[in-house]
Amino acid sequence: MNSSENKIIILGAGLVGSLLALFLVKRGYNVHVFEKRTDLRLDKKEEGRSINLALSRRGLKALEKVGLMPKVISHCIPMPGRMVHTIDEKEDFQPYGKTGQQINSIARLELNCLLMDAAEQAGVFFHFEHFCGKVETEKNEAYFTHQGKTLSHQASFIFGADGAFSALRKAYMRAPRFNFSQQYISSGYKELSMPPTPKGEFALDPNALHIWPRQEFMLIALPNVDKSFTCTLFLPFEGKISFDSLQTDKEVNSFFEEHFSDAKQHMPNLLADFKNHPTSSLITVKCFPYVQNHSLLIGDAAHAIVPFYGQGMNAGFEDCFVLDRLIEENCGLSKKVLHAFQEERKVDADAISDLALYNFIEMRDKVTDPLFILQKKLEQRLHKEYPKQWIPLYTLVTFSDYRYSEALAIAKKQQAIMDEVLNIPGIETAWKSIDLKEIIAALD
């Protein structure tokens, strides 16, 4: 046990844990991060289970506040839109927003190393191979197993940035009236690789998030700075077309041949990847409260979401940004700050959680629906002519400073109006001459 004066324990040296550490050390705290794994930086091997990340406004704002924005951006590849690959091998580019608005592809491992380096340089202490077996929040004490021994550490505050299966949250589960839910979707995912072409070029247009939407399943590909793409197959675990039904090389081959032939030609390691990479599941975690005594759940530990809006990391980084703002407003970390944090963030976490689940349907199914495409075009026109009155949902979530909960509320209102507009007979041709002013008026 050591002195807990001004000391902060963060569980988890992942993206959120490392960024949080950096925010807190910059505010003068004595920050100790405990991570159950070894130091990522010593053995930079990919685990074959990470969807590439799409950094957008919320994440960038947080990185900017700690001065890391330029460095991170240099590791990113901008993706201004989706490239939709239809079953007949056509490509349809759908911009995410206006010119200049883009999401940014970055490898999780790269970003994590960069954050840990920055935190360490700023004075954060990292303790690797420390498995947190227990937290006693009433005593501000966490217990770790390290090299076969049990150690305990006390601190003024304990943060659980330890992901969807948080050890801190396990302590909360024993407390009275802790609301908790974990829900898996019926699809899983598998990471696959698409290396550079034999000539050393990107196999596909690098400035897009590529999607092969096939209703019940989909393949996506995000670019890397080494000119490879990280592909992810999302597919039901069970059923007629499912991971269960793809057992042999022949089955995998013919599945890809049938549904993703244009991608398959660029995937020389397909069979090996398919065999060697795990099939992972996708969880949504909701809970409340986030606070117990002097401890706080943050990031995935508080609100793990499915990856389909590309907002998991961005939401976690925004958590750090909001917490830092509250620390500033309240002249230091306190129980009051933790409570203010959960009051503010819970509704936003719930909103992005629901939006992320919805976006799976949009990505795998709707992006090829003519009415959906028409709506996107119409909304882009509306946004262009009335940039402050009509902001499409994707823009609200990805490129704006609106809270997630506000974005959801605005989107519901806008969708109700759009549903009526799309119901107009002959809208397929009439949309170009439609009276935008009337649509805007309906917002009031």
Added chain:
Amino acid sequence: MNSSENKIIILGAGLVGSLLALFLVKRGYNVHVFEKRTDLRLDKKEEGRSINLALSRRGLKALEKVGLMPKVISHCIPMPGRMVHTIDEKEDFQPYGKTGQQINSIARLELNCLLMDAAEQAGVFFHFEHFCGKVETEKNEAYFTHQGKTLSHQASFIFGADGAFSALRKAYMRAPRFNFSQQYISSGYKELSMPPTPKGEFALDPNALHIWPRQEFMLIALPNVDKSFTCTLFLPFEGKISFDSLQTDKEVNSFFEEHFSDAKQHMPNLLADFKNHPTSSLITVKCFPYVQNHSLLIGDAAHAIVPFYGQGMNAGFEDCFVLDRLIEENCGLSKKVLHAFQEERKVDADAISDLALYNFIEMRDKVTDPLFILQKKLEQRLHKEYPKQWIPLYTLVTFSDYRYSEALAIAKKQQAIMDEVLNIPGIETAWKSIDLKEIIAALD
């Protein structure tokens, strides 16, 4: 470790565990029930935290199948309706159904003892003070702490009838893709007593479930065979009027004086009860799957619900009834039976779970709403004239053989029709002469 041939382990000797044991021993299995507490029958003291139970059709059907119906009924007091106590001390009796339809008040302890006696006489082995610390479903093995020692038992099947905080379910939590949620409502409850009057009579009409509905909170009272009533106060934990705000005797007294003065005059132990009885919370648990290897969650362990529809025990007993039917249909217990059970029961458990949450609002708030009362009367007329076409929701849930999920679906349809009828201008007086045939026609 002992031979597991034909052996069944049931965790929990509560209502569902004891009844399940009885069903299984009657089918020829070697049934062992493990209970963490001491034998209830040796020390029959009430814990001051049990809402009285309202046994209705689903529970009775299960008891009938094991031959216990007559005995149990002799310990019950029939409640053919609600007695609503308004703030101005008026009483309004609202029948639950038709003449002869009633729910039955019984003390949890009495019923539990009776079930354990019957199970034991039929050959079930009860093991008390066995705390289940771990279950390994892949090995069909459960580990218990008993008198300081750790024991393990193997069996062909393991049932978790161990309630809302099930030890078996903890094992499931570690499995991949286990969906789970626990949600507390913001109100808690406290048991209070209303002894017989000095003359040895019931203080209130014994043949009713008494409710003092006060919008955000309520008091209820259920009769006991000893002519006492068991009262339960449901009240928010926090807020202006809450358990938090009732700290002193004076505060408790004036709260009851203001809101429940007619009940208070019959509650001589109010202050002592209020101080000594715990304030308990109300949890809803949903999960899936119920099956893992050769184990099954049943009753509250699978689907704890709030008590406001009086269906927690009835749903658990119906679980046993359904399982027994499936065993019969499949000529014995098997993994297939367990899977058939969860396929059938999950939707029904979800339905009654949602209905129970809804009924809190109905009980504490709606029962004094003139439109609600009018709807009840109108539905009774409809049910009387068209007994098979129009069955009110309460009747579907409480007195019918419809599945909970069917009841919910029918109710939604009926409520949509009722909402229109209640919108008719002047319905307050017009309802008596309304054309019932037209309402029935709207069902198609």
